[in-house]
Amino acid sequence: MNLNVPNTLRRMNASVVLNVIRQNSPLSRAQIAKLTGITKATVSEIVSDLLDEKIIYESGFSETGGLGRKGVLVNFDPDHGLGIGIDLGGTKITFSLFNLNAEILAQRQEPTYPVTTRIEFIDRFSASIQAFIEYHQVPREKLRVMGIATPGIVNHLSGVVLEGSPNLPEWDNIPLAAELSSRLNIRVILENDIRAALVGEMWRGKCRHVHSAALIGIGTGLGAALLVDGKIIRGVNNAAGEIGYMMFERSHLSQNWRNKGCFENYCSGSGLSGRIEELSGASMSAKEILQAAASREHLPNQVVEELADYLTIGIINIVNIANVEKIILTGGVAQSAALFLPRVQANLDRHLFANTRVFVELSELKEQAPLYGIAMLALDVVYPSIHFMPDTQIN
Incomplete structure (x- = not known):
């Protein structure tokens, strides 16, 4: 016999009542009982406890629509x-x-x-x-x-x-x-x-009501986070999403990517600067490169197209492993996505199938x-x- 069942049930009922009040207040006790299916007596006891805790408060009376007694309304106190x-x-x-x-x-x-x-x-x-x-x-x-x-x-x-x-x-x-x-x-x-x-995108952004998604952050560096079947994926040592260290061809195995991952080397703000210096010897910030690419300067445009193609490959790998519903981009480089996102989406449309197809979107929450x-x-x-x-x- 489990002697903790009554306490467990009481905690479950208290949680149900609290969330109904939070989502729908102001409510009377009778309205709470109707919405939750919990007896009026139990609702009254739980409401009394929540009032003592001061997480809810009383204010005003419900409209009865007749001669019946008006109920005192209770409200959730978010502060x-x-x-x-x-x-x-x-x-x-x-x-x-x-x-x-x-x-x-x-x-x-x-x-x-x-x-x-x-x-x-x-x-x-x-x-x-x-x-x-x-x-x-x-x-x-x-x-x-x-x-x-x-x-x-x-x-x-x-x-x-x-x-x-x-x-x-x-x-x-x-x-x-x-x-x-x-x-x-x-x-x-x-x-x-x-x-x-x-998690912020799941709460207020592009991933609301989505159960499988990937957020890719393209800024100075490169990283990702994964939501699969309603669960945030962290991995055995909390390193899930370290996509900056993805490799794409056999020759990459012979190089040392410890300080900057292979994928990050081609698809990040610091990676853009590094590629320009490698190809031309010039020193340019990511912002300068993106501005030059917007003006169709040849070499900056070339490294941005390279970024787009490597980003496509990375996304295809993520999609084929996790079959996510959405890919969201965020970060400083992602704010210039108009330069490369059409190329990425065209590549994805060409290589993904009906059951794996995704549309890449930009975060609207950004730094929030x-x-x-x-x-x-x-x-x-x-x-x-x-x-x-x-x-x-x-x-």
Whole structure:
């Protein structure tokens, strides 16, 4: 006999009631009972508990349409708990404040710190977070969690950056969640930035109601995140999506791609610059190359076409392995996709079949995607009873 069944059932019912209130408030207790199929007596008990917790509040009365007694309306309070969401990049850091509806309430950006040691970086990072909290007068008693989206291979369960970005100092094997939690006295959730962006696309962007998709980030570097059959794929060592290290021909095996992966060498901002220098000896930024390609200059146009063709091959490989429904592009280079996306889509249409065909789309959330995503990931940990995307598994 399982003695925990009543408690388990009560928790399940409480979660159902809370989510119905969150999605449909204001509601009376009678309306909640009707929507959930839970008895009025049980609903009243659960509502009393939620009122004590202050995650809901009473306001006004329902219309009865007759002589019956009006019911007191209850409402979800999205500001009962707040969180800090951060997109930690190699060139800039974006701070945000979110509530229990995963809505972004405030946002600020600053350049990534020009320091050379991990300790210096974390000290300045902690000070910036504290300044953001104080500037927006966030009550500490309401601050429940902080989520950080960072480049590199991240163990989201332990909060450790296993292999990080070369643009961040000593960013390997760093217990970032524990370091920040001890300094700021707040629970910290960590995730890879592209994976967080994919969750953001699932919540507010191009991947809503989609169960299999890939988000490809083409910026200074190259990375991807995968959603397969409603589950975010991380892999045994959290390295799923490291597509920058894909190889495409036998000769690639003889080269050392440790510092910059083969695919990344052909399909990224730094890769474009490297290819121009390799082919001509000229030094050009990715932005300059893309502008020159837009003006139909021969060599810049050639390396952008090369990028398009390698991107096509990478997408075909992803599609044939995972049979995804959507491919979304994000990142700085992706913002110039008008230069190469028609070529990519034409190649895909030529080589994919009826059951694997996909259309490549651009993210509309852009830099907002990882902020929404890390908010979702953090809330899923500290408020598991709130069901934002019940048909997906993000943690």
